[in-house]
Amino acid sequence: MSDAHESHSTELVAADEPIANPGLPEHTWRPTDVDPAKERRAEIQVSVLFMLSAVCTVLFCVSYFVFDIKDNWSTVGGLGASTVALGLSLAGALLFVGIGIIQWARKLMGDHEIVEMRHSAGSNESERASALADLATGIEETGIARRPLVRNTLLGSLALLGVPMILGLRDLGPLPGDKLYHTIWGEGTDEHPMRIVRDGIWTPILASDLEVGDLVNCQPDALMNPERYGIDPSEVEGTNAQIVKSKASLILHRMNPADIKPGVDAEGNSRANWDVNGIVAYSKICTHVGCPISLNERTTHHLLCPCHQSTFDLSDSGKVVFGPAGRPLPQLPITVDDEGYLVAQRDFDEPVGPSFWERDYYER
Ligand code: FES
Structure with missing residues (x-):
């Protein structure tokens, strides 16, 4: 046996053996784990984010009472002032609390690696072989490999089925205008x-x-x-x-x-x-x-x-x-x-029927 052939066989044997457990990598300490000043700074940063969230929540409540939701004459960038104020303040409240929690987890919460042993979720060898054999038999019985005409026309018709769905999007427009x-x-x-x-x-x-x-x-x-x-x-x-x-x-x-x-x-x-x-x-x-x-x-x-x-x-x-x-x-x-x-005397001075986004409204 040649040297090259021998070394190739050794590689194949090695590939069949279970991979050794590499163990956990060495723990990397974060700056906030080793430097109390940085830990304190991170704590303040997270608290500020939570406070900003609280401020936005208060602004949301204030906006709810200050801006009349039915008053769509006062607008900001084409949207009702009430909609803008409520939307921005709620978005700020959720955003700041979200960022605060992420920073808290990244910088301050314990980050020790934990190993959790699990049973293998896979089937055993014989079950896999049996499933593959059943699949191969099924595919063989469809005759899809032997009948290219059927296979290709099926693929073509399935591909075309996507076209009506795309065409349907066209009916979302045009916008109704006035x-x-x-x-x-x-x-x-x-x-x-x-x-x-x-x-x-x-x-x-x-x-x-x-x-x-x-x-x-x-x-x-x-x-x-x-x-x-x-x-x-x-x-x-x-x-x-x-x-x-x-x-x-x-x-x-x-x-x-x-x-x-x-x-x-x-x-x-x-x-x-x-x-x-x-x-x-x-x-x-x-x-x-x-x-x-x-x-x-x-x-x-x-x-x-x-x-x-x-x-x-x-x-x-x-x-x-x-x-x-x-x-x-x-x-x-x-x-x-x-x-x-x-x-x-003239047309209605407001839209008839159900309300829609940003329709006009005024108090009688
Ligand atoms: S449609 Fe008239 S009350 Fe609902």
Whole structure:
């Protein structure tokens, strides 16, 4: 046997033998273990981090009361001041306490190496051989190695399955822009103020038709006659029609004019001229999660959402008097045209339907 062959055999034998336990490396003492001054400095550093966390937590609590979460007119970098203050202070509190704990563990806690003996988690030789044999038999029986056509078409089809998932991401955009802020309601044209019509039968409504206590589901006439109001018909065709209609859904309610407590609009102006002889108009879409609302308590002028019982006061700017809705029901300012039919003065001055990130809000 040659020398080279002999040495190769020796290496193979050595490789088969268990690797000797190398033992623990020599312990390395940290500066804080051997220098009391550095230990003290680290202790102060960790305490300062914990104190900073506490300060941020206090700031969070203060911000909670100082900034009105509904006040999205004051913004910082486009975000509500309340959102920014609460977010930054909470982030600081968590960050500082996290860094403090890490520094505490790194510099001050005991760091002695500990050996924990464990049983081997692996299967024994014969179980592994048996599992591999079963796997090989299974693969052989699929015939995947002998049938390249099946194998390749399978791989191709599986690879393509990822494409629909990537295409689906496209539907996350584009951003809605100002669409969430507007409905088709508007003042109409000089010749044709935008009439309010009964939902389903599309007849205009004379103010004198409604009696105290009446509640009527309505839509804008522009859905049926867009050109009359200078609106492109394609805006109310096909699936667009459903979207536009659902956003524009309206309820009219007539009450004694003396029961109305006029609030203010987004500019702080009175809503005293938003009703017609006690007839008020509100969005029919609940501001909680968007159910259509029509359950009316005649005597209290409360409107109840059947989904989660949010209750809105139609005599008081649609304010929430009960339930999970976070903001009042948007009110549509209305008036009458030359013939006495009810018409919109303009669009809603706030988004209808459920709340969304950074939507406008103002106190009535
Ligand atoms: S959708 Fe109206 S209360 Fe929830």
